[in-house]
Amino acid sequence: MEKILISPCLLGDNVKWNGGNNYWPFVEKLKKHYELVPFCSEVAGGLTTPRLPSEIRNSSVINKEGKDVTSHYTDAAKQAVQICKLLGIRIAILKDGSPACGSRQIYNGKFEGIKIEGLGITARALINAGIKVYAESDNLEFLLPNLGKEKAILKKNLEKQKEKEEEKAKKTRKRTSAPEGEEKSERKPRGRKPYGEKKSYGKKPSYRKDGEDRGEKKSYSKGPRDSKSFDKKPRRSFGNKKDGEKKSYGSKRSYGDKKKSFGDKKSYGAKKSFGPKKSYGNKPAGRRPSKKGE
Numbered sequence: 001m002e003k004i005l006i007s008p009c010l011l012g013d014n015v016k017w018n019g020g021n022n023y024w025p026f027v028e029k030l031k032k033h034y035e036l037v038p039f040c041s042e043v044a045g046g047l048t049t050p051r052l053p054s055e056i057r058n059s060s061v062i063n064k065e066g067k068d069v070t071s072h073y074t075d076a077a078k079q080a081v082q083i084c085k086l087l088g089i090r091i092a093i094l095k096d097g098s099p100a101c102g103s104r105q106i107y108n109g110k111f112e113g114i115k116i117e118g119l120g121i122t123a124r125a126l127i128n129a130g131i132k133v134y135a136e137s138d139n140l141e142f143l144l145p146n147l148g149k150e151k152a153i154l155k156k157n158l159e160k161q162k163e164k165e166e167e168k169a170k171k172t173r174k175r176t177s178a179p180e181g182e183e184k185s186e187r188k189p190r191g192r193k194p195y196g197e198k199k200s201y202g203k204k205p206s207y208r209k210d211g212e213d214r215g216e217k218k219s220y221s222k223g224p225r226d227s228k229s230f231d232k233k234p235r236r237s238f239g240n241k242k243d244g245e246k247k248s249y250g251s252k253r254s255y256g257d258k259k260k261s262f263g264d265k266k267s268y269g270a271k272k273s274f275g276p277k278k279s280y281g282n283k284p285a286g287r288r289p290s291k292k293g294e
Contacts, residue, residue, distance in 0.1 A: 001033075001034060002034050002090075002091075003034065003087050003089045004035070005080065005084055005091070005092040005131075006036045006092070006093045007040065007095040008039070008040050009095055010024040010027060011027055011036065013038065014049070015043055016050075017042070018050050024136045026136070030140075030143065033143075033145055034143075037083070039079075041080065041100035042072070044080075045071075045072030045100075053111070054099050055099055056109055057110075073099065073120075077121050077125035077126075081125050081129045084129065091134070091143075092131055092132070092134070093136060093140070095136060096135035096137055098120050100121050100123070102118060102119060102120035102135075103119060103120070103123045103133045104135045104138075106118040
């Protein structure tokens with residue numbers, strides 16, 4: 001299991017200048033994956049707990065009474081580097097703001113409670129030795145193996161998603177943007193085409209051979225005939241016959257006169273006359289004519 005050098009006040013040990021601690025709950029997660037090695041520069045340098053607060057002034061450590069205690073801090077810094085080399089420690093998490101462990105900020109040296117950017121004595125020595133130094137105020141979730149992998153995967157997915165969105169945006173720009181020197185044409189609304197317009201599918205393919213007249217239709221009814229023509233069969237000849245002569249089959253037989261005579265017509269005498277017609281006068285209206293004898 002990998003080891004991490006850590007300030008014991010972050011673990012809950014009462015080694016602070018006033019006898020208190022700076023417990024940091026995140027250490028409980030770190031304990032599951034790392035072996036935490038506590039190291040306090042003030043205690044390792046021979047200072048008591050509690051003790052007078054100290055601050056860095058002009059590269060020297062001065063306590064609140066004005067006493068120079070720099071040697072305690074430099075000795076502790078050397079011990080921290082030796083421990084890291086001996087145990088193969090590559091990471092250190094130190095309490096920020098301390099004159100020994102500050103990795104982001106330190107106090108201004110006037111005991112006014114004002115912090116400025118700077119490094120503590122131990123933090124500077126560890127960084128010079130090639131050890132990565134972090135403060136408890138940093139986001140250190142990447143140190144957790146599972147969370148680190150999940151975040152890395154999530155980061156890759158987000159990058160891929162951004163790339164896809166950028167590609168889509170480029171495609172839409174190409175579609176909507178007109179080429180140089182041309183005005184942007186209005187997009188035609190989608191929908192059915194009007195019934196007045198006919199769809200053109202281009203020219204029909206021609207299957208005629210090269211050299212043929214494409215404008216005229218080929219006629220198969222008329223054309224030059226070969227010597228072998230089967231349209232008209234030659235007439236069969238019956239005997240010697242000259243061109244233009246008709247064949248004679250002899251004289252026609254006569255059966256006499258067509259009209260047969262049966263003699264004179266018989267006369268049956270003159271027609272019988274029954275005399276003048278009898279007049280019965282004017283017929284009365286609405287009455288049927290009477291029968292003869294009535």
